[in-house]
Amino acid sequence: MVTDDGLGFRRAHPSALPVTGAWRPGDPPGRRKFLELPPDRPFALEGGGLLRGVVLAYETWGELSPERDNAVLVCHALTGDSHAHGRIEAGHPTPGWWNGIVGPGAAIDTERWFVVCVNVLGGCQGTTGPASPHPDDGRPWASRFPVVTIRDMVRTQAAVADHLGIERWALVAGGSMGGMQVLEWGVMYPERVRALLPIATAAAASAQQIGWWSSGRRAIAMDPRWRGGEYYDAEPGDGPHEGLAIARMISMMTFRSDDVFTQRFGRQVVEPVEGYSLWQRFQVERYLEYQGDKLVRRFDANSYLLLTKAMDLHDLGRGRNGLRPAFARLRAPVLSVGISSDILYPPHQSREIAELAREAGVPARYAELDSPHGHDAFLIETEQLGAVIREFLASLEDDHD
């Protein structure tokens, strides 16, 4: 059911697209390990409400040292998952999203560090989310799943740390939504982190970011196949994939840059036709459609709604009398990394993180990736970013000595 159109984009026939791309119990676990939170102690959410039967999927690389001082937490972004390092294999439809940064001999060297990555709460790759079975009736949570926040995600990660016997992370690192988790770690658990590495992120979501993400949510909600979130019983091909694909198209536009699109696609059309038609596509349109389809096969529309909302709600200062008092809780040194061409999380926001941290009295530095790749540079520019991370880690060792 997959066709190659001869131009490198393999597109699925719509009927082959699943109603949800979520990993579900029974699917191959791949490298995942699972932590079930105690069923007698429901997980209390920041927004009120209790979540019972929470399962957390995570992966680890390397060995925890006897002193338990070499643990690194990497936090994934919106459409990432626990598979920060590794190949495509049964249970893992994508290669490790940070293969260039995490691995043997890489900047976050798994021969030196014990690296952990947890699929976020509300996600769809093994950790409890809207596609997971509700403990009451075994049917998907669907629209019953409550709104979660970045802080809720971080508290689930703390549960994984407890489970693994990690009292203090040597480093918490991540980009985009992952960077929001990094910052919350520093504020919520100042004694449990030795260093923070937020990348291409913000201390609080801006109105513009909220505007982008909410446009995508509205596109999903408009898809008649979304069915108010109750689509899991639909036939294959009858899920909200068009809405999710449009949301993905919008976000792909904000993830990349003018330069990159021009260089890669220019004004090439897919198939030249006589005259013009409204739905004749330029290459860039097919690329975006292809990206949309690809996401549909490994993601869940309801998770997309929840995680983008969590990003919109992200505000380190919320309930803490503002950003400055929040930053005053930090104890760990901060390296904040921005990306020169990022239009979604513009570099001034990453600079602001370093400034606020410095004002709060912790050692803090700002580094900028000089890249034409836009926001996604934190996944692409692994050489440049790797060098920055190596230097940061080395400086921490020096302090430690």
Added chain:
Amino acid sequence: MVTDDGLGFRRAHPSALPVTGAWRPGDPPGRRKFLELPPDRPFALEGGGLLRGVVLAYETWGELSPERDNAVLVCHALTGDSHAHGRIEAGHPTPGWWNGIVGPGAAIDTERWFVVCVNVLGGCQGTTGPASPHPDDGRPWASRFPVVTIRDMVRTQAAVADHLGIERWALVAGGSMGGMQVLEWGVMYPERVRALLPIATAAAASAQQIGWWSSGRRAIAMDPRWRGGEYYDAEPGDGPHEGLAIARMISMMTFRSDDVFTQRFGRQVVEPVEGYSLWQRFQVERYLEYQGDKLVRRFDANSYLLLTKAMDLHDLGRGRNGLRPAFARLRAPVLSVGISSDILYPPHQSREIAELAREAGVPARYAELDSPHGHDAFLIETEQLGAVIREFLASLEDDHD
């Protein structure tokens, strides 16, 4: 049916939203004049195909001099229309879109210049478009309406010029999609323009621009109420307003800037509620929804599809062996204006226009509006832009002497 929510945003009940916001024969004409193209001579489109029964709506201000040498054409952008100057009145739901630039005593002084603005072909404010009656059956053209190009628009404007006895425009000016028309005027009718003023536009649409506009088109096409373009018979409130509103949200995001959204909305929520809900809105979301609703009342979803496609097809070099040979046709001096914070038509594209014109041997200058307002600055920064235009017009007079 209009409610004011107390926060300055008056929202219509969905059932009060029209299926199309197009001006239709029988509606108050306002200031519009109409030119009917001869019914025996169908209008041939660039993409092939003939359009019969074309009507062009236009407005004029000031008086044509006996020498007919003071005519200025202003070209409107995507959601503009012929109402470049004036008030809200019967037939005109919006004030003149360039009131600060065109008018008595303004930079384009209607006491000095005879100013003309024509609603574009395929639009929805009086000129023939998809909501207009088809000459065969009197029913809306709807999906039968052919794809039009910027060049087609310019040729209809030439017909208006002929009708008004204007052999040569003293100036053709416009921003965004209007700027594309300005450039095509210079290339298609080099002898009919004395000066060109393209603002915040491009010599050819970039892959990124195509990506943005095509996302909006897909949102409209996903709206089940769009009905393949055949929605004009629907009940009020049953038109494709959700799809059009989402397309508008996406474009509003690209029209403005991070700074402006932050300053205006920050992270304020519409109504604070206990806990969080997925559809609880931030102010910026309500603003975008309000802008979406507003557009739905005065625009037509099928026109949105056609005009954004016309912009994607815009390429001065198409069929002319590329940009350089196209620019070589220019005879008129060019002032190309860019906007410092424009993420949709970034300033480098406006600089490129001036460079290509200079290389082609016409006097050409680049000026940049220093503005935080993003793309929309060409509608907002009327003082800064007005000064630039005055200077340009004065320099032309000098040359003339």
